[in-house]
Amino acid sequence: MRTLAIIGSGPAGFYTAEAALKAMGEHVRIDIIDRLPTPYGLIRAGVAPDHQSIKAVSRRYDQVAADPRVRFLGNVAIGTDISATELTGIYDDVVLAVGAPQDRPLGVPGAELPGVVGSAAFVGWYNGHPDFRDLAPPLGVESAVVVGNGNVAIDCARILAKTVAELQDSDIVNHALDPLAQSKVRRVHVLGRRGPHQASFTLKEVGELGELARATPLVRAADFPPAEEDGWLDSGQRRVVEVLRKFAAAGPDAAKPVTISLDFFRRPLRVIGRSHVEALEVMKTRLDEDGQAIDTGETETIPCGLVVAAIGYRSTPIPGVPFDETAGRFVNVDGLIAPGLWCVGWARRGPSGTIGTNRPDGFALVERIAATPVAGGKPGRAGIDALLAARGVQVADFADWQMIDALEVSRARTGAPREKIVALEELRAVFAG
Structure with a gap:
């Protein structure tokens, strides 16, 4: 019998x-x-709350969790409740699948x-992650800047620009929806160092910008190369550029009070301000x-009261585990960190690819694990249960999560799938009795 811990x-x-x-x-x-x-x-705290179809992949994970060969042990912190060294002494194999939850600094x-926030924090705030429930980003300002040209940057801009009615049936938490309802933001700038041909957002993300109730996407026509150069792009990027060219041709809409300017060929130089x-x-x-x-040597100044840095993520170091500070991930060779200690997903390769990219990554790692003999x-x-019990750690199993899930669903506002519990103490109160 092989014992496997997935962190x-x-x-x-x-x-x-x-x-x-399998x-x-x-x-x-x-x-x-x-x-x-x-x-x-x-899926719970990173995918945009208005993208419920993507969050539905959790049903597949439910099937895995329901297998009698699998247990979920929640409310257990590696490095605090138990160390990586202790885990490798308890299990034949330990896989770090901890993602990349920390923002890369601007x-x-x-x-x-104050007023500069990372996208992980901003997304965590409106998605109800307990770590970011008290973020309180400044929304009483006219202009905001999102630095980055990926899907997360577009998500942040879209959430800032949407009406309450557009967010009503999402699982955005009320502690974010209420301030967004009072938001004074009317201009959102999305900065990219390169041009439309190099933007890394997908067709779905950019296309949604053209469907917003009160916001218009703006693109400078001068930022595009000649149209014949679009033919060099792959089909997906070519379709993205087609949408961007339509935005540029359409220009502003006087009937919509909010603008989202996709400002290509711009990089942040410095944040200006005294106390904020x-x-x-x-x-x-x-x-x-x-x-x-x-650089061209030419600068410009964008007035704003909020800056969201969506420029990438990094994993959180774990004591005793080799970590590459430059790359922001664990030191590994094809997923192997040390005998019996592995990593997968963003913890292995850095924050790249889509949610689906993690499936072949996981299957490839398991092939390597299965081919490695263990003593x-x-x-x-039995080992981890005894250790956590001795330390008084209150473990949440999958049935406890199902109780939390049912409670969140019962608390949902009209039309929404759930209202998340955002305080750890309140979450723990559900399963601790």
């Missing part, structure tokens, strides 16, 4: 568990461990000013012959 209950964790069940059959027992009492990681002068954000100075860029952004004899479930 993290997001997509990478559940896909790895699914792969292990590859190892009745000869495996899997514990999925998470520091929160609630599973699903990025890294410009003034980035420490007042503006962002940006450097205009251009592409060199290798397609890289280089056996480690205590597995």
